[in-house]
Amino acid sequence: MSVIRVFPRRTSFTPQDEFAFVGDPPLLRPIAKEAQVSVTFTWDIAEAERLAKAWGQYYPVSLGGPALNSSCDGFQPGLYIKPGVVFTSRGCNHNCPWCLVPEREGRLHLLEPAPGHLIQDNNFLQTGRAHMNKVFAMLRSQNAIEFTGGLEADLVDDWFAEELKGLRVRQVFLACDTEGHLQALEKAVKRLAYLGRNKLRCYVLLGFNGESMQKGEERLRRIWEIGCLPFPQLYQPPDYWIDYSPEWRHFQRVWCRPAATKAMMRMPMIPATE
Secondary structure, three states: OOEEEEEOOOOOOOOOOOOEEEOOOOOOOOOOOEEEEEOOOHHHHHHHHHHHHHHOOOOOEEEEOHHHOOOOOOOOOOOOOOOOEEOOEEOOOOOOOOOOHHHHHOOOEEOOOOOOOEEOOOOHHHOOHHHHHHHHHHHOOOOOEEEEEEEEHHHOOHHHHHHHOOOOEEEEEEEOOOHHHHHHHHHHHHHOHHHOHHHEEEEEEEOHHHOOHHHHHHHHHHHHHHOOEEEEEEOOOOOOOOOOOHHHHHHHHHHHOHHHHHHHOOOOOOOOOO
16 A cells, blocks of 8 residues: 655655645545655744644654654655655765755765666765766666756866766756855866756855855856856755845846846846945
């Protein structure tokens, strides 16, 4: 008998099979042995607890997920994330002040690669060449390959860049969370320049440690000039929700859209404030 999975909100990675639901139980409910409420973001915990009570009227319910520090030792494709998205490792050996991965998942540990075309590892390039070779072997039978977890620019070397040439890559996400990462990003982009700007995306953390919008735009423009399409994300701490102003939210949304980014690069920068 199948397991129902329940999510507080829909994302681009939410499963869409007949046993995956977002929100409250519908009037017509499938036969299942239990319902599992999965919560990814800490700011959704209260809603997840409410949903656990709502679904608990009809099924045995368990509540877990990354926001509740549930174990992530294994990975089952298509269960809590849509088919095609895979983790080949969990955890990270860094301890960046804005990142919850080491606290939730611990140091890097490897998983047996399952078939899929979206590699969502937190730090794939820390896994080592032997593991990456296993992943590349799996990916050679895949199309529209994406490295969506955010590759650490410091670890992009000539070997990785050459191996990537043999894959049908749709896009690669790098990461540049601070101004200090720009130099490493530039070196990584030079190695991956054969992909072209439209396939080279870059996660950009905005607003951390009181960063101004103007300083954030300086970094976004520099990332464009280096050769990436920036993909900004507003910083959210683990223990509370920052309610960013409409101006901040609009700024982030605009720079996420490639066409809008190209238009922004033809416009003058936000003037500095006193």
